[in-house]
Amino acid sequence: xxxxxxxxxxxxxxxxxxxxxxxxxxxxxxxxxxxxxxxxxxxxxxxxxxxxxxxxxxxxxxxxxxxxxxxxxxxxxxxxxxxxxxxxxxxxxxxxxxxxxxxxxxxxxxxxxxxxxxxxxxxxxxxxxxxxxxxxxxxxxxxxxxxxxxxxxxxxxxxxxxxxxxxxxxxxxxxxxxxxxxxxxxxxxxxxxxxxxxxxxxxxxxxxxxxxxxxxxxxxxxxxxxxxxxxxxxxxxxxxxxxxxxxxxxxxxxxxxxxxxxxxxxxxxxxxxxxxxxxxxxxxxxxxxxxxxxxxxxxxxxxxxxxxxxxxxxxxxxxxxxxxxxxxxxxxxxxxxxxxxxxxxxxxxxxxxxxxxxxxxxxxxxxxxxxxxxxxxxxxxxxxxxxxxxxxxxxxxxxxxxxxxxxxxxxxxxxxxxxxxxxxxxxxxxxxxxxxxxxxxxxxxxxxxxxxxxxxxxxxxxxxxxxxxxxxxxxxxxxxxx
Numbered sequence: 001x002x003x004x005x006x007x008x009x010x011x012x013x014x015x016x017x018x019x020x021x022x023x024x025x026x027x028x029x030x031x032x033x034x035x036x037x038x039x040x041x042x043x044x045x046x047x048x049x050x051x052x053x054x055x056x057x058x059x060x061x062x063x064x065x066x067x068x069x070x071x072x073x074x075x076x077x078x079x080x081x082x083x084x085x086x087x088x089x090x091x092x093x094x095x096x097x098x099x100x101x102x103x104x105x106x107x108x109x110x111x112x113x114x115x116x117x118x119x120x121x122x123x124x125x126x127x128x129x130x131x132x133x134x135x136x137x138x139x140x141x142x143x144x145x146x147x148x149x150x151x152x153x154x155x156x157x158x159x160x161x162x163x164x165x166x167x168x169x170x171x172x173x174x175x176x177x178x179x180x181x182x183x184x185x186x187x188x189x190x191x192x193x194x195x196x197x198x199x200x201x202x203x204x205x206x207x208x209x210x211x212x213x214x215x216x217x218x219x220x221x222x223x224x225x226x227x228x229x230x231x232x233x234x235x236x237x238x239x240x241x242x243x244x245x246x247x248x249x250x251x252x253x254x255x256x257x258x259x260x261x262x263x264x265x266x267x268x269x270x271x272x273x274x275x276x277x278x279x280x281x282x283x284x285x286x287x288x289x290x291x292x293x294x295x296x297x298x299x300x301x302x303x304x305x306x307x308x309x310x311x312x313x314x315x316x317x318x319x320x321x322x323x324x325x326x327x328x329x330x331x332x333x334x335x336x337x338x339x340x341x342x343x344x345x346x347x348x349x350x351x352x353x354x355x356x357x358x359x360x361x362x363x364x365x366x367x368x369x370x371x372x373x374x375x376x377x378x379x380x381x382x383x384x385x386x387x388x389x390x391x392x393x394x395x396x397x398x399x400x401x402x403x404x405x406x407x408x409x410x411x412x413x414x415x416x417x418x419x420x421x422x423x424x425x426x427x428x429x430x431x432x433x434x435x436x437x438x439x440x441x442x443x444x445x446x447x448x449x450x451x452x453x454x455x456x457x458x459x460x461x462x463x464x465x466x467x468x469x470x471x472x473x474x475x476x477x478x479x480x481x482x
Contacts, residue, residue, distance in 0.1 A: 001059055096111075198267070262320050309342060384467070
């Protein structure tokens, strides 16, 4: 028993409360999130030595039903998610301050309070000991990010936020609840079990298949096609929110939940025996390729990044269901690799908008000469998404490619190679236009904004360092697989 996982969740929750209390004392209010982020990160990494050694932390708060507790358990998979989300909250909080101040955004207290609460929900989901606890925090995350999506409160924001809520809450209120009820009926428990909670229940193949797909599509935050449209629609939100949605908390919660189902509810043996792994792999491959094609057609930079996220999330799912140990490590590692690289790209998109008001790639000709740090960081983030060494994205794609060969699934190796070519096709032209394109009029006043630029440079450097020194997240991923 340990109170540390609860403390990690409570720190972010307390930060949200303090932001509301200090709403009329802006200097103190603005200090809350960075300080809380550092404290939360320290708490999370303090649990790493025991987890890396094969241990865990657990805490049962209270019983809901026989076999169903509201409980926390810190294991290797949860620590991957918690480490990257709490670590990126530090830089995201600084970036958000610079972004909101430079644009003089309204409702900043609501923004920072919801932002902190979303990180509390992410930590709670990461450390959930069972499906019940996980879904509670999953739903909290959906609700608390809704005000962030409609932050601008115009017609476009309301339309995007409605789609966001309908997809995420609609899926969970229907098929996800059915999956949970059937799981409890079959197993008499909702606990995560190494090897799979449902591995030995003896239910019919049809029932188990139905339960699996209820989970797969119920966790709509994973953005598998066709349940992906909410993610591009959420681009109406301010850029720090887009970074939160696409890199740190929301989408990572989705794929994290899918991985929990694959590894700890069904288990690799049952998944393979039912043929569910192969079907999921084909669905993930279709999403990888089609979302990349959509990204190619988008001139709005944030929309292009949004479809890139849809594609990249399915790398994680694909690695998990190939059932090659190397591929599974690559898929889990990609949670961190994608997060650090994609938050860099969204930070850069926000920096461009703050400095120039530009959203469309076709209007960014020559802007790299005015924003060299921003566009340099964007180029590094792009290389990581493509999978060029020595970036973090190269490490995960290398493991995924080797795992495809190890599993003798050469069709998925081709998917990975083709998707990397598509990644290059929609990312590299952005840097080319920015550095070598004909400058547009009105760029004379365009300049870097330090509080916005410094965090994106930090995350770009971290993306490189994670590629050179991937040991921490690789060790955690191997702890999940073994």
